[in-house]
Amino acid sequence: MRILIIDDEVEILTLFKDFMEVFGHKVEIAIDGQSGLEKFKNTNFDLVIMDYRMYGRDGIQVSKDIWGIDKDAKILFVSADSSIKEKTIGMGAVGFLLKPFDLEDIINSVKKYV
Amino acid sequence: MKILVVDDNETDLYMLETLLKGNGYHVITATNGVEALEKARQEKPDMIISDILMPKMDGFQLCRELKKDEELKDIPVLFYSATYTNEGSRKLALGIGAVDYIIKPMEPDEFIKIVKKVLDEYGKGELKPTEKPLEEKVYMKLYNERLIQKLEKKMLDLEKSEKYIRHLNGVLRAIGSVNQLIVRENDRDVLLQKACDILIEARGYSATWLGFLKDNKNFATVAGSGLREDISRFYDHVMRGDHPPCIKKALAQKDLVMVVDKTKECRDCFFKNAYPRKETVIIRIENGDKLFGLLAISLASDVAVDSEEKGLLKEVANDIALALHNIELEEKRKQAEEALRESERKFRNLIESVPLGVSISTSRGNVSDVNPAIWKIFGYDSKEEFVEVSGEDYCYNPKDRERFVELHKKGVVKGFETRFKRKDGTVFWGSVTSTTRTTESGATEFINVFEDITNRKRLEQQREKSKKEAEFYADVLGHDVGNLDQITMGYLYLLQIAKDEETRKKNINGIKRSIMKSKRLAESIKTLKIIKDTKIEKFDLNESIERSIKNIKEYSDKEIEVKLDIDKHYYVKANDFLDKVFFNILENSVEFIFQDKVIIDIKTEEKNDFCNVHIHDNGIGISKEKREDILENLETLSKRTGMGFYLTKKILERFNGKFEIKDVKKGTEIVVSIPVINGGSARNVHAQRSHKRNEQEGRR
Incomplete structure (x- = not known):
């Protein structure tokens, strides 16, 4: 499975990447929306895991751009703010994970949504 | 039939002439004895009717001359007089050959009856002198007596009327003085006392009192003149509302002037001694519907109250009432003026002392007046200096000024906030509230209130900043703490499933970093708080x-x-x-x-x-x-x-x-x-x- 993770926290990116690669996924990371979008244009991803709140452009803005490129793109939002769950699902996200979560939740989500 | 009528009083003469002509007689007239004698000789009348008291030759003398004339001695002479009314006069008249003596006034029918009877008897030749003609000596004696009596009466009449004229003159003088007093006196109580004094001093009246009411039946003040100590007892009674019958009646009645007979209506009059006559005259002092008070007077004992007197008293009362009305108006006007001045003073004080700047400008934008606060706010040294400055000079933003002028045209501007320039060029935030008013001359004026809102703006900015800071903390902390939680959770999970020592160590270091980061986040917040100090x-x-x-x-x-x-x-x-x-x-x-x-x-x-x-x-x-x-x-x-x-x-x-x-x-x-x-x-x-x-x- 090809997965793109967009999060402005480097430690999270590396953590998720290392962990998911153990499960055989091919993972790319991006530190902000702009570089994430660049990567999305160049590669076909089965799933985009994206932080909702990032410095710079937030997850909503970036997800609109992604759907602008591929309207069927699957996006899984992660956030510490539970109030935006409905909003992201409403927009078309496949799922929402509330931070903090166990790492295995993210593997389960990948199994579930893809 | 021809009748000669002699009378010096033209009115009487005319009346007799008309009466006789109306009854079919031919009438010749003369206004004195001399003229009558001449006309009698020319005209040979059938009868002569004469007054007695006349100039040049009186009736008695005329009769004597007629009786001496052979041609005229038979013409009947009838006296008709108001002056010689006693028996002596009648005796004298008949004694010198008159046929009858009629006392004025007499009913016309009766008069004509007598005239007719005399003429009838004369025509028949039946008319004879009733008495023997008096001898010359006797006649002179009687005649002189009549003359003296006549003079005495004249003297007495003259004296009486002179006294009456003096009294009326006194009253008129009093009215004149009261009038003058009314013109110059604005104090009610002084007016009251002085009016009383004038009425007495002018010798018009022997005593008087004057009371002003505070309502329909209670007196506010009472003054008197010529009443001696009686006034204090009267005053006590009247001031506590215990009015004598004359006052009660005067207060209740409609007529302006009332004559009170003290012997009948108020036996215990306070002024029995001071009022020499039994009548007191009470005059209501009223103007329109308003009864201001009562004026009471007592006349000298030998002067009667007649209609002329009443008229004068009404005049005095009306003048006093008018004066009181004017005093009342004046007092109201003064009160209104004082109230206005007071409110102006308060307004001025308020305007002068408020920390708000106030300016009054014309619709063209010219400033006509400002308070001290405004030129101080704008940093000028005087009102004159500030008034010279145009709006463009103290408005910082020309667009704001245009906007304000537009709003101004529509009328009220509330809390318009913009930046202003002080004299030294520094800029401050101000708020203007403006309202229009129409001046007495009909022009439109703007009243503008300026407030230096620099502090408020600063507070608002600080509040805005604090709000943003709070939002920032919420956002940043939410974000950073959320991430740290996730990292910690992630390493914990990995630690749990770690198989070798190296992996465990790596994950433990990750957890340590997270904890360090949390600690530093807390430190950062603390630093932000204290750094400026x-x-x-x-x-x-x-x-x-x-x-x-x-x-x-x-x-x-x-x-x-x-x-x-x-x-x-x-x-x-x-x-x-x-x-x-x-x-x-x-x-x-x-x-x-x-x-x-x-x-x-x-x-x-x-x-x-x-x-x-x-x-x-x-x-x-x-x-x-x-x-x-x-x-x-x-x-x-x-x-x-x-x-x-x-x-x-x-x-x-x-x-x-x-x-x-x-x-x-x-x-x-x-x-x-x-x-x-x-x-x-x-x-x-x-x-x-x-x-x-x-x-x-x-x-x-």
């Missing part, structure tokens, strides 16, 4: 850089190589918090480098009393978009900036320093500028040494 001191920049490098190496498990190019030893105007600036920048570099080896170049240079510290890394760099985001939002402060940059900015601001994110091809370059104390001297050996040590440590 920290003391600036002479601070060793070189050592601060060294400590920061050491700390970042301890913190990160990445391999870090720092290349130092320090040109000299710097002492800067800063404090311990400068370490955090360098640590934050270094941490940022370390975190955003995905390579295993982190290379950071640090270079110093002095420029315009500032030391510029260039920190350049070999990381992924900050995208143009993100850099712009950070720089744009650094001023207004938001989650787009992030805690690290915001804290860096705040600390450097405290030192009057700043930082810049340079647009470089590879990696990120941040330049920190801090004011230096000394320019340093020799190239710093210490920094070179630490450079080497860092390199060694970095390798380790």
